[in-house]
Amino acid sequence: MALKSILAKRLITTVFQPVIHISTERVVGYEALSRGPDGPLQYPYKFLTVAARYGYSLEIEQLCLRRAKEFISTMPAEFKVFVNLSPDGLEKKLISDGDFDQYLTVIEITEAGLIKDYTRIKKAVDYYRNCGFKVAMDDMGNGYDRLRGIAEINPEYFKIDRGLIADCHLNVGKRMVIKHIVALAAEMKSKVIAEGIEKLEELNVIRILGVHFGQGFLLGKPQSKPWESLVAVDESVWQQLNN
Numbered sequence: 627m628a629l630k631s632i633l634a635k636r637l638i639t640t641v642f643q644p645v646i647h648i649s650t651e652r653v654v655g656y657e658a659l660s661r662g663p664d665g666p667l668q669y670p671y672k673f674l675t676v677a678a679r680y681g682y683s684l685e686i687e688q689l690c691l692r693r694a695k696e697f698i699s700t701m702p703a704e705f706k707v708f709v710n711l712s713p714d715g716l717e718k719k720l721i722s723d724g725d726f727d728q729y730l731t732v733i734e735i736t737e738a739g740l741i742k743d744y745t746r747i748k749k750a751v752d753y754y755r756n757c758g759f760k761v762a763m764d765d766m767g768n769g770y771d772r773l774r775g776i777a778e779i780n781p782e783y784f785k786i787d788r789g790l791i792a793d794c795h796l797n798v799g800k801r802m803v804i805k806h807i808v809a810l811a812a813e814m815k816s817k818v819i820a821e822g823i824e825k826l827e828e829l830n831v832i833r834i835l836g837v838h839f840g841q842g843f844l845l846g847k848p849q850s851k852p853w854e855s856l857v858a859v860d861e862s863v864w865q866q867l868n869n
Contacts, residue, residue, distance in 0.1 A: 628667055629673065629676050629686070630682075632667065636693065639660070640661070640693050641659050641849055642656035642848060642849060642852055643846060644656055645840075646841065647838065648837060648840050649833075658694040658698065658710070660710075683712070683738075688720050691711075694707075697851065706730050707727075708731075708734050711735060712735075713735060713741045717750050719750060721759075728757045732759070732761065734763075735764060744778045747778070762785050762819070763783070763784055764787075766786045783819055784807060784811050785821055786807060786821060791804075793828070795827035795830070801831060804837065808836045818836075818838050820839070820842075821841055821842060823843075824842050824844050825844060829867060
């Protein structure tokens with residue numbers, strides 16, 4: 627079974643996508659994104675789906691975290707790191723003391739499984755917050771569970787799903803939803819991150835609407851160690867936007 631081989635041989639690597647502070651146009655951190663070996667299980671939604679089917683979800687998630695930790699060890703200390711954790715992984719406390727710098731790490735609660743017991747999840751969130759971690763709710767705009775999660779957990783960061791960002795310059799409904807997410811975040815003293823920005827027009831819309839941070843192929847593609855590159859972010863994007 628390919629999944630057992632991935633686990634046994636630790637065939638997970640980590641790439642990092644920059645998270646940009648839109649008003650200053652600066653990289654403030656990176657999201658750690660796991661990749662499997664070339665083939666049908668290369669991307670997380672593939673190998674995580676197979677892992678869930680065969681009962682290996684926590685094992686594969688733990689491997690992803692361990693591999694991310696190895697790569698992050700070379701990251702300069704001024705950057706935040708965003709690491710993904712499923713509701714089940716959060717509840718099981720897969721991130722242990724000392725795995726990551728808690729004051730620079732944001733735990734992204736993913737959509738990999740519904741939150742079944744908010745009492746236990748809130749207890750886990752409180753534990754990590756007391757350790758110094760911040761929390762993000764991933765995939766905002768992707769269903770009721772995300773909205774309830776925000777109400778129950780009050781995350782420090784809202785991450786707007788690519789589905790809302792795509793062609794938002796052409797869709798007044800999407801712009802209205804993004805505007806209200808930004809307003810809700812302000813009421814809750816949280817920050818907003820737009821994911822999946824691929825067009826200059828999308829970036830312009832979210833900047834106008836007051837989104838704090840952005841990430842996506844337009845701003846920077848996932849790379850092995852982008853902090854070592856002088857061209858991790860295409861500065862011409864900002865020049866075009868500001869002209």
